[in-house]
Amino acid sequence: SLSALLINQPDNESLRTASESKDKHSNSLFGMGNPLLDICAIVDKDFLDKYTLKPNDQILAEDKHKELFEEIVKKFKVEYHAGGATQNSIKIAQWMIQQPHKVGTFFGCIGKDKFGEILKEKAKEAHIDAHYYEQDEEPTGTCAACITADNRSLVANLAAANCYKKEKHLDLEENWQLVEKAKVYYIAGFFLTVSLESILKVAKHASENNKLFCLNLSAPFICQFFKDNLMQVMPYVDVLFGNETEATAFAKEQEFETEDTKEIAKKAQALPKVNSKRHRIVVLTQGKDETVIASSDKVKTFPVLKIDPKDIVDTNGAGDAFVGGFLSELVQEKPLDQCVKAAHYAANVIIRRAGCTFPEKPDFK
Ligand SMILES: Nc1ncnc2c1ncn2[C@@H]1O[C@H](COP(=O)(O)OP(=O)(O)OP(=O)(O)O)[C@@H](O)[C@H]1O
Numbered sequence: 252s253l254s255a256l257l258i259n260q261p262d263n264e265s266l267r268t269a270s271e272s273k274d275k276h277s278n279s280l281f282g283m284g285n286p287l288l289d290i291c292a293i294v295d296k297d298f299l300d301k302y303t304l305k306p307n308d309q310i311l312a313e314d315k316h317k318e319l320f321e322e323i324v325k326k327f328k329v330e331y332h333a334g335g336a337t338q339n340s341i342k343i344a345q346w347m348i349q350q351p352h353k354v355g356t357f358f359g360c361i362g363k364d365k366f367g368e369i370l371k372e373k374a375k376e377a378h379i380d381a382h383y384y385e386q387d388e389e390p391t392g393t394c395a396a397c398i399t400a401d402n403r404s405l406v407a408n409l410a411a412a413n414c415y416k417k418e419k420h421l422d423l424e425e426n427w428q429l430v431e432k433a434k435v436y437y438i439a440g441f442f443l444t445v446s447l448e449s450i451l452k453v454a455k456h457a458s459e460n461n462k463l464f465c466l467n468l469s470a471p472f473i474c475q476f477f478k479d480n481l482m483q484v485m486p487y488v489d490v491l492f493g494n495e496t497e498a499t500a501f502a503k504e505q506e507f508e509t510e511d512t513k514e515i516a517k518k519a520q521a522l523p524k525v526n527s528k529r530h531r532i533v534v535l536t537q538g539k540d541e542t543v544i545a546s547s548d549k550v551k552t553f554p555v556l557k558i559d560p561k562d563i564v565d566t567n568g569a570g571d572a573f574v575g576g577f578l579s580e581l582v583q584e585k586p587l588d589q590c591v592k593a594a595h596y597a598a599n600v601i602i603r604r605a606g607c608t609f610p611e612k613p614d615f616k
């Protein structure tokens with residue numbers, strides 16, 4: 252059970268003043284990753300053709316897409332959101348928690364430009380405590396969602412997000428203090444391509460202080476082409492997230508010799524771990540099918556919330572939302588069942604809406 256995983260703190264809640272209790276919770280969830288400004292617009296076929304975009308796709312920007320981001324803003328009515336996988340999950344967790352604000356901290360790298368200013372504004376609106384490393388060599392990362400009817404073509408440009416530097420940001424005293432304040436850490440695997448040394452510094456801090464470090468496999472290419480980086484971090488991982496496709500890719504690379512999600516979860520759970528006071532748990536989602544969780548002694552499955560397929564608007568961001576919901580309860584030291592319930596709830600809300608957006612308040616008990 253998860254209770255063994257959690258930090259035991261004396262429950263003196265009733266003795267605390269409101270402000271003390273608020274201070275206890277602020278910055279307790281720490282995320283670090285690739286901040287992207289999401290730019291969504293309904294575009295036309297000419298626009299897709301001009302940039303040779305397929306109506307339904309997910310690509311990284313190339314040279315030929317350079318002008319796309321300025322043009323979409325000029326030509327169409329756009330909506331902005333603070334995006335990027337990890338920042339999305341931290342936002343969702345904050346939304347689930349509601350009060351106090353700034354339970355979630357987020358670090359990442361942006362540019363000194365207009366999109367960076369908008370991103371800071373949007374992070375503030377989401378009530379997360381974002382502290383960006385701002386540099387002026389690369390522009391703020393963006394992800395354009397080019398919508399035509401039921402289709403959406405995503406074009407991501409990491410740009411500044413790729414430029415995060417440990418010694419320029421994470422190591423600074425005022426930033427490291429925020430890391431120290433946290434109890435739960437979450438980093439998506441995508442960041443393994445950006446700053447392994449930053450991830451390791453945070454992971455080691457968590458391990459040495461018996462706090463929870465969570466990682467997401469994020470994509471098959473991370474399991475394949477960033478395998479060495481991934482396996483350097485794995486011994487510090489307390490909670491490992493992934494979907495079934497990522498799990499299969501991971502299993503293949505690790506020569507687990509199985510494609511069975513439960514078996515994969517078991518084998519990933521048993522990989523070597525530095526902090527032996529906590530057993531790793533592995534959380535694998537399977538879309539509409541049950542979520543598989545391996546803890547030290549057993550593998551359990553948890554059915555997702557049922558939804559009529561005609562109510563599904565856009566499953567993009569379902570995985571990020573799942574993680575955000577899970578973390579929102581984990582950071583409140585709730586048992587595993589409750590973490591999964593919140594994860595399924597948040598994912599269910601997000602797939603009923605376009606993009607990774609949510610209503611004003613959650614309706615979750
Ligand atoms: N068709 C569906 N029906 C019900 N729930 C779903 C469906 N698709 C996704 N979900 C919810 O979202 C969660 C995560 O879904 P999934 O495993 O598809 O993540 P993912 O593929 O990583 O998502 P993303 O599209 O963000 O990459 C599921 O555990 C479930 O709670």
Ligand SMILES: *[C@@H]1O[C@H](CO)[C@@H](O)[C@H](O)[C@H]1NC(C)=O
Nearest residue numbers: 305306307399400401402403
């Ligand atoms: C949506 O994309 C699919 C291919 O992915 C295509 O067949 C369909 O025509 C597109 N619909 C519109 C309205 O563009």
Ligand SMILES: *[C@@H]1O[C@H](CO)[C@@H](O)[C@H](O)[C@H]1NC(C)=O
Nearest residue numbers: 469470471494495496497538
């Ligand atoms: C899992 O995530 C990957 C991206 O890493 C995506 O391509 C794939 O479709 C997802 N799998 C399922 C079963 O939802």
Ligand SMILES: *[C@@H]1O[C@H](CO)[C@@H](O)[C@H](O)[C@H]1NC(C)=O
Nearest residue numbers: 336439467469492493494570
């Ligand atoms: C992270 O994990 C979730 C849940 O296991 C998965 O659905 C998702 O694809 C992963 N995504 C990212 C972007 O890290």
